[in-house]
Amino acid sequence: MKALYDGMSRAPLRAGLGVIGSLDAVVLAWQVHRTARNDLSHPFAPDFLLALHDRPMVLALIAGVAIAGFVAFAWRRSPIASGVLAIVALAVLSESHAALVGGPARTFYTVGAVTSGWLFGLAYARGVTTGDLRVRTPGEERLAELGAVGVFAATYVGAGTSKLLLGGVEWTDANHLRAIVVSQHPVADHSILGRYADAVANHGGLAVAFGLAALVVQLGAFMLLVSPLTRTLWTVAILGFHLNTLLLLHIIYPEAFAIAVLFGFPWPRIVARLRRIEPRATVEPPTAPASAQAARRTLTAALVLIAALAGLGALPVVRRYTAEHHRNRPSPRDEAQVETPPPSAEVRAFLGGLNVGDTVAGFRVTSIRGPSPGPDRAIDITLGERQATSDTVLVITVTARGTRPYRAPRRSDRYDLFYGDGDLGSTEPTSERRDAALDAVLARIVATERMVAAPDGM
Amino acid sequence: MISGLERRTATLVAALAFGSYFTVARIVGNVYPFSIFPMYAGQHRTTGSRIVVKDESQALHEVSDGLAWTCDDAAEAGVPPGGAPSPALDAYACTGSDVYSITYVDREAIEYIRTHPGSDPRAQPVELVRHIWSFPDERNPPTTHDCHVAFCRVVLRR
Numbered sequence: 001m002k003a004l005y006d007g008m009s010r011a012p013l014r015a016g017l018g019v020i021g022s023l024d025a026v027v028l029a030w031q032v033h034r035t036a037r038n039d040l041s042h043p044f045a046p047d048f049l050l051a052l053h054d055r056p057m058v059l060a061l062i063a064g065v066a067i068a069g070f071v072a073f074a075w076r077r078s079p080i081a082s083g084v085l086a087i088v089a090l091a092v093l094s095e096s097h098a099a100l101v102g103g104p105a106r107t108f109y110t111v112g113a114v115t116s117g118w119l120f121g122l123a124y125a126r127g128v129t130t131g132d133l134r135v136r137t138p139g140e141e142r143l144a145e146l147g148a149v150g151v152f153a154a155t156y157v158g159a160g161t162s163k164l165l166l167g168g169v170e171w172t173d174a175n176h177l178r179a180i181v182v183s184q185h186p187v188a189d190h191s192i193l194g195r196y197a198d199a200v201a202n203h204g205g206l207a208v209a210f211g212l213a214a215l216v217v218q219l220g221a222f223m224l225l226v227s228p229l230t231r232t233l234w235t236v237a238i239l240g241f242h243l244n245t246l247l248l249l250h251i252i253y254p255e256a257f258a259i260a261v262l263f264g265f266p267w268p269r270i271v272a273r274l275r276r277i278e279p280r281a282t283v284e285p286p287t288a289p290a291s292a293q294a295a296r297r298t299l300t301a302a303l304v305l306i307a308a309l310a311g312l313g314a315l316p317v318v319r320r321y322t323a324e325h326h327r328n329r330p331s332p333r334d335e336a337q338v339e340t341p342p343p344s345a346e347v348r349a350f351l352g353g354l355n356v357g358d359t360v361a362g363f364r365v366t367s368i369r370g371p372s373p374g375p376d377r378a379i380d381i382t383l384g385e386r387q388a389t390s391d392t393v394l395v396i397t398v399t400a401r402g403t404r405p406y407r408a409p410r411r412s413d414r415y416d417l418f419y420g421d422g423d424l425g426s427t428e429p430t431s432e433r434r435d436a437a438l439d440a441v442l443a444r445i446v447a448t449e450r451m452v453a454a455p456d457g458m
Numbered sequence: 459m460i461s462g463l464e465r466r467t468a469t470l471v472a473a474l475a476f477g478s479y480f481t482v483a484r485i486v487g488n489v490y491p492f493s494i495f496p497m498y499a500g501q502h503r504t505t506g507s508r509i510v511v512k513d514e515s516q517a518l519h520e521v522s523d524g525l526a527w528t529c530d531d532a533a534e535a536g537v538p539p540g541g542a543p544s545p546a547l548d549a550y551a552c553t554g555s556d557v558y559s560i561t562y563v564d565r566e567a568i569e570y571i572r573t574h575p576g577s578d579p580r581a582q583p584v585e586l587v588r589h590i591w592s593f594p595d596e597r598n599p600p601t602t603h604d605c606h607v608a609f610c611r612v613v614l615r616r
Contacts, residue, residue: 112491150475159495179506313486322487
């Protein structure tokens with residue numbers, strides 16, 4: 001496999017990661033300092049993460065460690081140890097920020113991820129040649145570059161995969177992107193950007209094209225690894241994706257953008273051409289394994305490291321913690337404590353007397369909302385059950401028959417019943433329990449629909 | 459000159475870096491520096507919405523275009539002339555399973571109102587609404603309607 005920087009100094013890559021990481025450390029420390037614990041803060045966050053907000057000296061110290069680590073990394077002074085130190089310090093700042101605001105700000109993740117990939121490649125090169133992680137190996141940064149680009153590509157493929165897993169192929173239909181654009185873009189914006197957003201909102205074909213393009217760019221990011229030429233071409237596509245996201249949604253991930261610019265083009269060669277001088281070639285001895293045994297030993301160590309990280313990530317306590325990110329709405333357990341507005345008498349009568357706090361098929365009714373002001377004029381019944389690891393939540397939606405253009409899993413003479421999940425932090429019930437709950441609500445509606453009119457607004 | 463062995467080692471490192479980040483992130487979700495980057499990856503939507511200001515001429519404005527806000531929110535629980543009591547200022551107002559909104563956008567709007575209070579003789583009566591776009595199908599432009607959030611008085615900058 002060829003690397004884009006073969007024959008060139010990789011110092012710009014190291015220095016670029018160092019600058020981006022150091023800036024992130026300053027910005028994260030500042031944001032933690034100005035964010036007090038609030039109602040969005042992570043409910044299970046360790047106290048020390050939440051308390052950093054009140055400890056500016058400790059924050060400054062952690063940011064200082066991160067910056068010192070990145071400076072040493074950029075200067076190749078014990079790069080593995082200093083790089084790991086920098087990432088750990090950034091991780092503390094990032095997790096503190098995520099704990100305070102209720103979830104991660106993912107723009108900060110890219111530099112940590114790509115630096116991790118660089119360190120992985122560097123350690124691998126040293127492992128297969130000398131077996132000593134402290135000893136610099138000629139040509140080692142070639143593998144570091146490829147490790148960094150491998151992880152960078154994985155961040156985009158991961159994002160595309162999330163879209164398919166959470167949104168399905170329907171993610172690329174016209175309405176999904178249009179919904180995001182109108183919800184994000186200012187109203188009454190008569191600038192050229194406003195007209196651009198209006199064009200996407202009003203023309204489904206344009207929205208479909210952009211949705212598909214986003215998915216192709218993200219899922220195809222493995223092209224960054226195929227050859228130097230595809231790396232540059234795909235970088236241009238990635239930059240186009242980021243710029244379009246900025247124009248349409250006013251969202252930019254500066255770190256990802258900067259890293260794409262940094263790793264996607266042969267800057268030493270470009271600068272030499274601009275200065276009309278001969279590019280300085282760097283002769284790199286190959287980083288071939290010293291022996292088959294060294295190759296096996298290094299591969300085994302790498303696999304053990306990956307398995308250990310995956311094992312740590314699979315721990316229930318970790319998964320439960322990450323599942324609580326960005327749970328902006330009260331969870332069923334919160335709703336049990338916070339007084340939920342009761343449904344109107346009309347809605348209760350329509351649902352056969354069902355009220356918040358009642359039990360349906362073993363679930364507790366945590367809220368009854370609606371009829372909603374949307375086109376469905378739906379009534380949402382949220383059912384919850386507290387579990388050890390995360391809450392099981394089921395939302396049953398009742399609409400007039402035929403309101404939605406797809407088949408309802410349960411129907412009465414006049415109404416359709418649909419089901420949906422709770423927010424991202426909750427788990428789905430089993431299909432048997434879900435069907436039992438749907439049947440229980442359907443039975444109530446069937447019993448009353450000929451005697452009770454639909455609630456006002458439905 | 460790069461040997462075949464070196465080439466294979468390079469390919470292996472790139473593949474391991476790619477595969478391990480992807481796999482660990484899928485397992486863990488989001489713990490720095492691992493992430494599945496699930497932004498805007500949610501379920502299929504047929505509506506979009508945001509909280510905005512409607513003035514007396516029915517023109518729409520951003521909340522951030524207003525200064526010196528007073529609203530009949532929870533603090534006053536007021537009853538506007540000829541209107542029903544408004545609910546507390548709520549970033550989730552008028553949302554449900556069929557009305558999509560971007561939470562942080564609406565929270566910022568409500569936070570802006572809360573952090574820019576005031577009483578100004580130039581203030582005009584406005585209605586805080588959730589402006590809802592509905593997309594009946596993929597070909598046609600959206601239809602829109604408004605859902606009442608609160609009655610307010612504010613000085614609009616433009």
